[in-house]
Amino acid sequence: MCLWRRRKLRCFLFLLIASILSLIFQIWLIHNNAQFQGGSSFQGMMSKWLNTGNKDAQENLKLFMKHASQANLPLFLMDPSVLEAVRNVSRGSVDERRAPHHCRYLCSSQGVITLGLLGDSDVKLKPDLLQSLHDDGFQYVITEGHDPRLASVASMAAGKVPHHMLFRRHSFLIHIVVLYERPGKFLWHAAVEAEKTQKWMSLVENRELQFGEYEGAYDKMEIIPTKLDGVKLNIPKIPSAFLQQIPHARFLECNYGQARKFHTAYGSDQTAEGVEFVGKAKSLLSQGRAVLDRIGVRFWMSSGTCLGWFRQCGIIPHSKDVDFGIWIKDYKDTLIPAFQAAGLSLKHRFGKVEDSFELSFQSGDVKLDIFFFYEEDDIMWNGGTQARTGKKFKYIFPRFTLCWTEFLDMKVRVPCETLAYVQANYGANWYEPVKQWDWKNSPPNVQPNGQWPEEKWSEVIQLFDVR
The missing domain is CATH 3.30.460 (Beta Polymerase; domain 2)
Structure with a gap:
């Protein structure tokens, strides 16, 4: 009886080791053979695999957008990593059998989602909206500065408008970039003066934000509604056109x-x-x-x-x-x-x-x-x-x-x-x-x-x- 158990244990260990070696070989094969990579890097593929069960971005963004929708905030997705995933799927370069449907897009955000807020109208967040977000566990900080539509006016410093907003729930961040239409018929956003805002720094915790190091300028774009990973969002109609502008968007204000x-x-x-x-x-x-x-x-x-x-x-x-x-x-x-x-x-x-x-x-x-x-x-x-x-x-x-x-x-x-x-x-x-x-x-x-x-x-x- 004992001999039979020893043999069964050895057989189990042999099969386990064989399975591990087979998995290692498959990973090596994918890493070293471009045809298995499907246009994405091996590291990116593994990252998506490891994020399969990560619903943090999904759940937090869905909760936030519920509040934003009730307040009629004109938000749209401008997160480069998520828009890149959207573009890849539209090009057919993401294998849907490998990418889990329930978190195909938002899990690529790595814990930070960037949204744009069109500031053509009154963009001040109402106290009851902020309170409801706070009640649902969101910490927040809002930075303000000059109104870019009055940049040439001598008293421009007198009027303050929202520039950036940061909302955090658990370890997940939502960064809202407020975009204003300038007289030149383009969209502008401010830089983040993070060193002046201790609360901002404490919420970010050294994580990299995609927008705000410099002022930015973008062409006006058409925004359309969609649903990503079960979350209702607005996105640029042509994501590639917006993505192409990001590396060259730095803006300088005339003095x-x-x-x-x-x-x-x-x-x-x-x-x-x-x-x-x-x-x-x-x-x-x-x-x-x-x-x-x-x-x-x-x-x-x-x-x-x-x-x-x-x-x-x-x-x-x-x-x-x-x-x-x-x-x-x-x-x-x-x-x-x-x-x-x-x-x-x-x-x-x-x-x-x-x-x-x-x-x-x-x-x-x-x-x-x-x-x-x-x-x-x-x-x-x-x-x-x-x-x-x-x-x-x-x-x-x-x-x-x-x-x-x-x-x-x-x-x-x-x-x-x-x-x-x-x-x-x-x-x-x-x-x-x-x-x-x-x-x-x-x-x-x-x-x-x-x-x-x-x-x-x-x-x-x-x-x-x-x-």
Whole structure:
């Protein structure tokens, strides 16, 4: 009898060890064979497997949304990890046999769900809503700040509106980002000044939030109702379009306080000529933006247009042109025909795509200069060409990234490192207005860059009659 029991035990242990080895082999096979991964990483697949029984996100979000629905809060899902899961399922890249239906989406949130709250109407949470949430175990903190729709108003600090809200139940967080529509017809959210809010820090507990490190700007989007893991939610109609904006959404507000000081010190050109030019320049900037957006080419405000935004939050009346910067890697052959089709005449074409490329278009008596930027080691540069002599010039900038801003009621890009960019181009005295400017000698970042061979002039120095 004892011998039989020993044999049964050995058999059981043998089968257990064999099962474990088989499981290890299957895990190794999935990890090392891309065809078994179904477009997702092994780690992500295992994470979903381990989260199969995790209903914390599901239950807490369902409870929160019940209260929010009763209060008619215009909330929508903007959580990147959950929206990515939604996009993957719509593409058919998630195997529904492997991903449990009851927590296919929300378990990917890792304990933090991000919702957007459209702040077009009164977004103050009513005391009875907060009390009912508190009664159901939610701790919360709400941060407030200036109303972005009044950003250019001198008394902007007087009015406070909600910026971010954080709700916590057990270890689960719901982060609400309040989005306001700006005059430029886009959505904006504030940064989180977490270091000023001890309660915020205590609720977050060093967990990473997806939004709030910087101010952000997003295109307006259509929101549609859906149900994820049994929870009724609103989501962007095209999740991929929203997800693509997230890495490039950083926003910079113009320094209106600095602009007011500038106008106090140096006055404001209100002559008929100056006012007329500003109106024409604004129209040309809007027209140029529309053309480049239509063909999918990124641009930013450069040179004097960038200086005008940074220094005085407006167009410099005596600048006489509008300046765009474009990465040479973003150039498309359709760019020139697109501008011409929009009614802008090509005034000159200097250099070539491989070196010192530059375009200028004319609209009435105002021109749009487009400078193409090249990347080289730790610098970026654009070129210039003197038509009379063929001499080449190089304008050097420290490396920079791009941010959104609002300028003349338009959503446009500027260098994020604006001060360094402006100082490179205009020197330490950039704050002082200068009406006499020689593009070949005045900029502190200009240097000679050789000369085009005379036999190449017909190719690299092209001037056009725009009368």
